[in-house]
Amino acid sequence: MSNRKLNVFLPFLMAVVLALGMFLGHKMPGSNTGGTTVFFAKPKNGPLQEVLDLIKTKYVDTINTDNLQQEAIEGMLLHLDPHSVYIPPSQLQQVNEDLDGNFQGIGIEFNITADTVNVVSVISGGPSEAAGLQTGDKILKVGDSLIAGNNVTTDKIRKLLRGPADSEVSTTILRGTKQSVVKIKRGVIPVTSIDASYMLAPGVGYIKISKFSATTFDDFMKSMRELHDAGMKKLVIDLRQNPGGFLDAATRIADEFLDEGKLIVYTKGKDFPRTDYKTKRPGMFEKGALAILTDEGSASASEILAGAIQDHDRGTIIGRRTFGKGLVQEQYDLDNGGALRLTVARYYIPSGRSIQKPYGNGHDAYDEDINDRFNHGELVNKDSIRITDTVPYRTASGRRVYGGGGITPDIFIPFDTSRFSTTLMAMYSHNTFSNFAYRYYTTHQAMFKQYKDAQDFVKNFETTPAIYQEFMSFAKTDSVPGLNKVTAREEIEIKSRIKALMARQLYRTEGFYETINANDPAVKKALEVVEADKEK
Structure with a gap:
């Protein structure tokens, strides 16, 4: 067929096809009821989605349908097992970071007392150490955001300080009576899942695993090699x-x-x-x-x-x-x-x-x-x-x-129920132990320099009567009840906890567990069991 004849024929052919399509469409089911045809059927929404769509488009007031969806999902999951859970977008990053074994931030541990953010420790080799931050510093501002005395929360601080690696955050720091602006370049901060690894006794190693993350095996093997080199023949895993x-x-x-x-x-x-x-x-x-x-x-x-x-x-x-x-x-x-x-x-x-x-x-x-x-x-x-x-x-x-x-x-x-009297529980819930240890450490840092490592600290540091009395005075200002009726067993627990948290200030979790384990019944029994095992 020549191009000229084709040009004449094409309009006629298209008209026939269009008419046929209209006729067939009219005969299809649903053509007179507003329904969709079988050729172009849309997948039907379930009743849950239909209800949400109607609320969004027809309801008398404006409703946050995202909240409705989350509540609907959580309602459905209540009919399943307790470990099938919905993680909202606002929490997913933190949940994943916990299992990834790292996060992107500035590398400090902090606590909040009296609406003030205190630097409890600076992670060795991290961005904050490189920028010169020290334990005892107080963070007053992050960028333009004033955080001191502003009903600050841990989540808010975490969001302000964390961010993509290599990005910069400006902080205003109070050290003693002097304020200064410190700019910190964020980095990838490793989060180890090995809280402690040390020789519990000659030939006996101890490893405390806090969780099983993406880096746990590598962290564990590093600890195993170090303990092996230190003479480990027997092992306790916590x-x-x-x-x-x-x-x-x-x-x-x-x-x-x-x-x-x-x-x-x-x-x-x-x-x-x-x-x-x-x-x-x-x-x-x-x-x-x-x-x-x-x-x-x-x-x-x-x-x-x-x-x-x-x-x-x-x-x-x-x-x-x-x-x-x-x-x-x-x-x-x-x-x-x-x-x-x-x-x-x-x-x-x-x-x-x-x-x-x-x-x-x-x-x-x-x-x-x-x-x-x-x-x-x-x-x-x-x-x-x-x-x-x-x-x-x-x-x-x-x-x-x-x-x-x-x-x-x-x-x-x-379970040692004596450790959870009303007085001790109040001290735990008020963070009295942690706040006192932080305050005492930051005002006596020179005194703590005499200890060369956690083992030396465990052996030679003592919660003296003077430190104990200072703690009791601090607890009184923290509205802890029952301070005039502390039993001998409670006093032992208080002194032990103070010492362990002082060790944590010096040597982080490694120091804490090496100190607290010295009087732990389960650790003592484990040591007894492995030392008595002559066959393995």
Whole structure:
């Protein structure tokens, strides 16, 4: 067909196609009812989205539908397990930073007393140290924002000080009576999950793991090598109050203690096929006495590590029954910038035990479980532990172990209720100990220079009667009740806590735990157990 004939024919062809389309469209279902045709059907919104859309477009008053959506999501999740959670956009960065093992900021620890931001410590090698900040400095302004005496909150300070690496923040600092403007170039600040690592006794190492983050395994191995070089033959790992974190960190650490090819944990769910996690390589500490400390705050990855060690009879679990979180979450990013952590499977340790405690009575009952344990007497008496799973689980050597909620220790250490009298609880809740230690340290820094390291401090520093009396006077101004009726046991606890927090000012968490562990019953028992073990 020639181009001329085609030019004449095309308009006629298009008109025919258009007419046919209009005819077919008229005959399609829904053409006279306002509905959509089958060719161009839009996916139907669920009733939840329909209601939100109607509220947004028709409701008499202006409503923040973002808040409605969050409440609706949280309402739905109440019908699931307690660990399926919605993370709003405003919290996601902080949640991820906690597990990433670093954040971007200026590298200080601070506290807030009397509406004043005090620099408690400066992270070695960080941006603030490079800029010249010191413990005892007070931050009055960040940029143009006045923060002193302005009902300042920790979250507000954190948002002002943190920011992209290499960006600059201007701070106004008060040191003594002199104000100065200090510009700080932000950087990536590592957050170690190893709170302490030191030689507990000749040949016995101690490692305190606070969580299982992306950097935990590397931090742990660094500590192991240092302890090995210091002569470590036996080891105590402290998992008390460790809420868990990444599964990978726990399994890699377990691999250092177990022979190759051993099952560490497996996961399984309705739409989640069984996946086994086994040891893959020769470990650094497959031989040698091992003890693991746990309590009711040890959860998730902590329970996986402790459970694998117990099920393979590799070490001794000492303390109290763990939390009982054996559910696997996957995180899904949402379009609004938030995320959903949805439970997709359960954890099972080598004996076949699920470590998840029951949650069928609702979230409130689940949240009250630890209080119920205390009221029932479980935290002070091993015989009061309630075993909800009667299946006879066995370790590799045939020892009986228990499921139905957490890891039951091999050796029970009761909760010390004397440490939580009304007077002591008031001191904890008012931050009286921390505030006093900070004030005393900043006014006596020259005196503390005589201690060369944490070990020297533990051995030679004493909370003298003078320091104790100064603390009691400070506590009186802090409205702490019962100061005229302090018992001998409470006085011991007060002096011990003051010393530990002084050590924290000098040597951070390493100093705190090395000091507080000197009189810790669980640590003493662990030391006794590993030193008595002649076979490993």
